[in-house]
Every structure is written in C-alpha cells, then in structure tokens.
Amino acid sequence: MLSLREESIKCDGCGRCQLACSLGPALRVPVNDQGIPKLRPPLLWFDEIEGRRQIFVCRHCENPICVDACVAGALWVDSKSGMVRVHQNRCIGCYSCVMECPFGALRIVYPVEEPSTNGVVHKCDGCIGWQAPLCAIFCPTGALQTAKNAAERASKRRRERAMFVSLTTGTVSCAAKKHG
Amino acid sequence: MAKYVIIGNSAAGLAGVKAIRSKDPCGEVTIISDEKHFPYSRVLLTNYIAGHIEIEDFFLEDRDLFIRLKVNQLLGTRAIAIHPLHRTVEMETGQVITYETLLIATGGLPAFPINLPAKIKGITGLRTIEDAINIRQQAMAGAKVVIWGGGLVGVKLACALHEAGNSPEMIVSSPHLLSQVADDEGGSLVQRHMERHGIRIRCSADVVRVVQDSAGGLKSAVLTGGEQIPCHLLVVCKGVRPNTSLVDKLLSSSGGIPVDSRMRTRLPNIYAAGDVANTYDITRQESRLMPIWPHAVAQGRTAGLNMAGEKAQYRGSLPRNALEILGLPFISMGIVQAPAQEEWEVSIHHQGNNYQKLVYFKGRLVGAVLTNRVEPAGRLQASIRSAAGDWLDQYSV
Ligand SMILES: Cc1cc2nc3c(=O)[nH]c(=O)nc-3n(C[C@H](O)[C@H](O)[C@H](O)COP(=O)(O)OP(=O)(O)OC[C@H]3O[C@@H](n4cnc5c(N)ncnc54)[C@H](O)[C@@H]3O)c2cc1C
Ligand code: SF4
Ligand code: SF4
Numbered sequence: 001m002l003s004l005r006e007e008s009i010k011c012d013g014c015g016r017c018q019l020a021c022s023l024g025p026a027l028r029v030p031v032n033d034q035g036i037p038k039l040r041p042p043l044l045w046f047d048e049i050e051g052r053r054q055i056f057v058c059r060h061c062e063n064p065i066c067v068d069a070c071v072a073g074a075l076w077v078d079s080k081s082g083m084v085r086v087h088q089n090r091c092i093g094c095y096s097c098v099m100e101c102p103f104g105a106l107r108i109v110y111p112v113e114e115p116s117t118n119g120v121v122h123k124c125d126g127c128i129g130w131q132a133p134l135c136a137i138f139c140p141t142g143a144l145q146t147a148k149n150a151a152e153r154a155s156k157r158r159r160e161r162a163m164f165v166s167l168t169t170g171t172v173s174c175a176a177k178k179h180g
Numbered sequence: 181m182a183k184y185v186i187i188g189n190s191a192a193g194l195a196g197v198k199a200i201r202s203k204d205p206c207g208e209v210t211i212i213s214d215e216k217h218f219p220y221s222r223v224l225l226t227n228y229i230a231g232h233i234e235i236e237d238f239f240l241e242d243r244d245l246f247i248r249l250k251v252n253q254l255l256g257t258r259a260i261a262i263h264p265l266h267r268t269v270e271m272e273t274g275q276v277i278t279y280e281t282l283l284i285a286t287g288g289l290p291a292f293p294i295n296l297p298a299k300i301k302g303i304t305g306l307r308t309i310e311d312a313i314n315i316r317q318q319a320m321a322g323a324k325v326v327i328w329g330g331g332l333v334g335v336k337l338a339c340a341l342h343e344a345g346n347s348p349e350m351i352v353s354s355p356h357l358l359s360q361v362a363d364d365e366g367g368s369l370v371q372r373h374m375e376r377h378g379i380r381i382r383c384s385a386d387v388v389r390v391v392q393d394s395a396g397g398l399k400s401a402v403l404t405g406g407e408q409i410p411c412h413l414l415v416v417c418k419g420v421r422p423n424t425s426l427v428d429k430l431l432s433s434s435g436g437i438p439v440d441s442r443m444r445t446r447l448p449n450i451y452a453a454g455d456v457a458n459t460y461d462i463t464r465q466e467s468r469l470m471p472i473w474p475h476a477v478a479q480g481r482t483a484g485l486n487m488a489g490e491k492a493q494y495r496g497s498l499p500r501n502a503l504e505i506l507g508l509p510f511i512s513m514g515i516v517q518a519p520a521q522e523e524w525e526v527s528i529h530h531q532g533n534n535y536q537k538l539v540y541f542k543g544r545l546v547g548a549v550l551t552n553r554v555e556p557a558g559r560l561q562a563s564i565r566s567a568a569g570d571w572l573d574q575y576s577v
Binding site: 045047056065068069071072073090092093094095096098099100101102103104105106107108118119172173 | 195201205221223224227232233237239240241248249250473474477478481500502503504509511513554555556557558559561562
C-alpha cells in the first residue's frame with residue numbers, strides 16, 4: 001500500500017491535491033440521473049505560516065501519537081494497510097488528537113448545515129482501494145509523492161510490534177511464537 | 181513462563197497489557213480491577229451526561245479483546261496488599277496472586293476537601309460510570325446541581341449539564357476558571373464564553389459546609405460569606421489524588437508513585453503508570469502528577485514493553501489539556517504563566533475569541549494557550565518538546 005512522501009518546499013500552494021481529495025469517493029459512485037454526487041470536505045489543509053501557504057497532511061506514522069491520545073477509541077491503525085484511520089462515529093470532537101499531531105494533520109470539522117452540532121475529526125484516509133493517494137497523483141510540482149508507508153519501511157520486527165498494539169482482530173498464538 | 185500482573189483496567193493498564201502481548205505472546209497475563217466493567221474511557225463520562233453518547237459508547241475495545249489476547253481477568257474485585265518480598269498480590273477475596281513483574285495502574289480518585297462530612301447523600305465526585313449515571317439521572321429529574329471546582333472536570337460537567345437542559349451553578353475558589361491549566365486571560369475568556377451561554381459561575385468563593393433536610397438529603401451549600409445556595413446534588417470537582425493506597429506502607433512518597441524513565445518504581449519488579457505515577461515534566465523539569473489520558477497510555481505502553489524485556493524510554497510528560505467548551509476549542513500546554521523575570525518572554529495575539537499566548541524561557545518555547553483557532557497546537561507541542569531536549573539541567577523554578 002502506497003502512502004505519501006512530502007517535500008513541502010516544492011509546494012506552491014496550488015490546491016489541486018485538495019480538489020483530488022474531495023473528489024475521491026465521488027469518483028467511485030456511478031453518476032446517474034441524480035446528477036453529480038456531493039463532494040466531501042478535503043482531508044488535507046493549507047494554512048498561511050510566515051507568509052507562505054503550507055500544506056498539512058498525515059504521514060501515517062509508524063508510532064502514531066494521535067492514536068495514543070484518542071480518548072474515545074476513534075483513531076486506529078489498520079494493520080492490513082498500515083494506515084492510521086478514524087471511526088468517525090466514535091469521535092466526540094474533543095481536540096485531544098489535534099493537540100498531538102506535529103504535522104497538523106487532523107482537523108475537527110463541523111457540519112455546514114448544522115454548525116452548532118458536535119464536530120468530528122477529519123484526517124487523510126490513505127486512499128485505501130486506490131493504487132496510490134490521489135493527491136500525489138495530481139500534484140504537479142512533486143511536493144506530494146507516493147512512497148512506501150511507514151509500516152512498510154519499518155523492519156519486520158518493529159512493524160509487528162506497532163501493528164499488534166492496535167490489533168483489531170486475531171488471537172494470540174503462543175505455540176507459533178509469532179503474531180501479526 | 182513470565183507472569184505479569186496488572187492492577188487497574190483503564191488507560192494505563194490496557195496499554196500495558198497490549199504492549200506486553202506485543203512482545204510476549206506466551207507469558208501469563210492477569211489484569212485486576214475493582215470496577216466490574218470492561219475497559220472504558222472516563223473522559224467520555226461528561227459526553228454521556230450531556231446526552232451525546234450512550235453507555236455502550238464508553239467501551240474502548242471489542243468485548244473479546246482479553247480472550248483473544250489470552251489475558252486472565254479478575255474484574256470487580258479489589259487488590260488489598262502487595263508483598264514485594266514474596267512477589268504476591270493479595271485480593272480482598274483472600275486469593276493470592278504471584279507475579280514476576282507487576283504494573284500498578286490504579287489511577288486517581290476525586291480529591292475531597294476535609295471539611296465535607298463523608299457519605300452524605302447528594303455529595304459526589306465524578307470518576308466512574310456509576311457516578312455519571314447517578315448525576316445524569318438526578319439532572320434529568322430536575323435536581324439543582326452545584327459544581328464545586330473550576331478545573332477541567334468541573335468545566336466539562338457544567339457544559340454537559342447545560343447541554344442536557346439542566347442549569348448548574350459553579351463555585352470556584354480561584355478568581356477565574358481553569359486556574360491550574362490556563363493563564364488569567366485564557367481562563368477568563370473561557371469563563372465569559374460559558375457565562376454568555378447562561379452558566380452561573382461564582383469565583384473567589386468556597387463551600388464551607390452543607391445543610392441537610394430532615395430526610396437526610398442535601399438542602400444547600402453554605403459559602404464562605406455565609407450565603408446559602410440551595411442544591412440537591414453537590415459534585416466535588418477539586419482535582420484528583422493518586423490512588424496509592426497499595427504502596428503507602430512500602431514507599432515513603434507523598435503524592436504519586438515516583439518512577440524513572442522506564443516506569444520502574446523503587447520496589448523491585450514493580451512498575452507504575454498513569455494517574456498514580458509521578459513522572460518528569462519536561463517544561464518544569466521536576467517530577468510531578470500530570471493526570472491526563474495521553475500520559476496514561478504512553479506510560480502504560482512504556483511500562484508494558486519494559487516488563488516484557490524491552491528497553492523502552494518514556495518521552496517525558498508535558499502537561500496539556502484540550503477541551504471543547506460549548507463550541508469553543510481550548511488547548512493549553514506547558515508553562516502558561518510567565519514569572520515577571522528577565523529571562524521570560526510572552527507573546528499574545530487576541531482578537532475576539534481567537535486567543536494565542538506563547539511563553540518563552542531563555543528564548544525557547546515552554547508553554548502555549550490557544551482558543552478558537554487551535555490548529556497550531558500540535559506543531560507548538562513539537563517545538564516545546566524539541567526545545568526541552570538540550571537544556572534539561574539549566575532550569576529551576
Ligand atoms: C470526567 C473526567 C473527564 C476527563 N477528561 C479528560 C480529558 O478531556 N482529557 C484527558 O487527557 N484526560 C481526561 N481525564 C483524565 C483521564 O480520564 C485519566 O487521566 C485516565 O483515566 C487515567 O487512566 P489510568 O489508567 O491511569 O487510571 P484510571 O482511569 O483512574 O483507572 C484506574 C483503575 O484501577 C482500578 N483500581 C484502583 N485501585 C485498585 C485496587 N486496589 N484493586 C483493583 N483495582 C483498582 C480503578 O477502579 C480503576 O478502574 C478525565 C477524567 C474524568 C474523571
Ligand atoms: S495524524 Fe499526525 S500523528 Fe497521526 S499518524 Fe498522521 S501524521 Fe502521524
Ligand atoms: S477528536 Fe475524535 S479522534 Fe480526536 S482524540 Fe477526540 S475523540 Fe479521538
């Protein structure tokens with residue numbers, strides 16, 4: 001599974017990545033008489049820092065501290081793909097993970113129709129099901145590139161450990177002395 | 181086969197169990213808790229009181245987690261003593277459990293001021309599912325609730341009750357809310373926001389005693405000046421104290437259990453993690469209690485890995501809090517109030533609800549308070565941590 005590598009110095013802030021990200025899920029449903037499906041909010045962001053438009057997107061860390069900080073069990077590591085994912089229905093919008101991520105890759109998004117209701121965390125979903133992250137495919141400057149994700153780069157031993165800690169299914173097997 | 185015993189089945193204990201199993205699939209693991217529940221998140225108790233989630237949403241893992249991980253569960257029973265010489269834990273049932281390594285993850289308990297008579301109906305803390313159910317039931321029945329304490333839990337509870345349609349009143353001894361985690365301006369900003377929503381907050385006030393009605397129920401709380409506030413339920417939110425009762429006779433430590441960077445206590449083969457442990461604060465450069473969820477998980481993980489034979493280091497604690505206060509995000513971390521001394525600098529940007537305060541010591545970031553626009557928080561935490569790295573011995577309070 002491919003993930004992202006970022007060389008933000010190359011980024012000129014054109015925002016094509018955001019467009020590709022919003023479009024992603026819509027490209028998977030057939031466009032019929034109902035018209036064009038609704039776009040979702042993009043899962044990566046730009047902020048102006050020190051006069052430059054900078055990009056904020058998830059690295060799918062090997063030891064994701066956002067997952068440690070989640071007070072509701074909403075963030076988890078998908079051991080199949082190595083991606084850090086969200087169960088949005090579990091999220092209470094508490095900002096605990098926002099406080100942790102050094103890459104500013106998580107945002108709490110409030111529904112536009114009902115801004116008074118609780119916000120829910122949004123972050124890169126890893127484009128699971130696509131061959132590569134769409135943002136990287138559409139990035140014209142090479143600021144976003146596809147790369148092996150942290151879990152694949154990590155040594156097997158470390159990977160087993162990181163994966164196991166957030167294991168969602170499977171049973172410990174002592175006889176085999178191995179897991180994962 | 182190694183025998184691991186974990187006392188406490190919450191953030192730290194659960195992270196410890198998972199870390200042990202990630203290294204050692206074979207050792208015998210036993211988890212003990214006097215709460216009968218499967219591991220749940222205390223942080224969500226106020227979300228339940230507000231009516232946003234249901235009890236099932238508290239639980240952190242699949243119900244079969246401990247079965248899959250082959251962990252013995254001793255739930256709903258209390259450990260009453262630890263005997264380090266024999267390496268045993270004594271249970272209230274008389275059962276004795278031997279360990280090779282032990283993790284104390286017994287967490288914290290609500291701190292009750294001494295002037296309150298114990299066990300009066302209508303006086304409670306907020307720490308467990310049962311506390312939350314009780315508070316919610318009474319609030320829904322229209323009870324008049326007084327919250328004593330303006331810290332994190334008090335603020336979250338006041339907002340939750342407000343959202344549930346109850347009209348709580350807060351009694352806060354400091355001049356503004358969140359005095360332990362926010363600076364004056366940030367705390368006052370949060371307070372004004374809550375007051376605009378109609379929550380009544382009395383600052384610089386304290387409860388000195390309570391009055392009961394003829395049936396033994398709570399009638400009112402009496403404040404410092406003699407004023408009586410009618411209330412059916414008084415929720416004491418005056419902070420947490422570490423639940424150290426198992427080691428009080430073994431360790432001469434006031435406050436929490438001191439641990440090193442691998443979560444080892446001074447007792448052989450005994451580790452501690454979470455709200456019960458005294459860990460190293462990288463900004464204040466001293467060991468102290470910093471009872472928050474992310475610390476408990478990271479410490480539990482570190483303890484578990486070390487118990488299972490790995491050399492894992494804890495990255496150090498950084499006191500920090502994130503809150504969502506009736507639509508207003510608030511994040512604070514590190515040292516938020518700079519002493520009026522030369523080496524300290526402060527930068528403040530304040531516009532409407534957007535407040536950003538950065539605190540520097542000798543030119544390095546040591547603390548931050550943010551409201552409304554809190555997105556930079558993660559980056560700021562990273563810079564505080566990297567600044568702390570190479571100046572560890574220069575700082576004293
Ligand atoms: C209402 C509320 C809101 C909070 N909100 C936040 C928040 O927004 N963000 C944040 O970071 N933190 C928050 N916290 C703090 C957070 O919940 C704690 O930091 C965290 O639960 C600590 O986990 P722990 O595993 O150390 O201990 P605990 O969660 O206290 O668990 C300890 C367990 O050990 C058991 N135990 C203790 N002694 C014994 C014994 N002798 N025998 C058997 N079992 C025993 C206890 O019954 C308990 O189940 C909140 C806490 C509360 C109460
Ligand atoms: S959200 Fe941040 S901390 Fe979490 S995996 Fe992505 S980059 Fe890492
Ligand atoms: S905002 Fe949501 S995902 Fe983030 S820590 Fe809170 S509950 Fe977890």
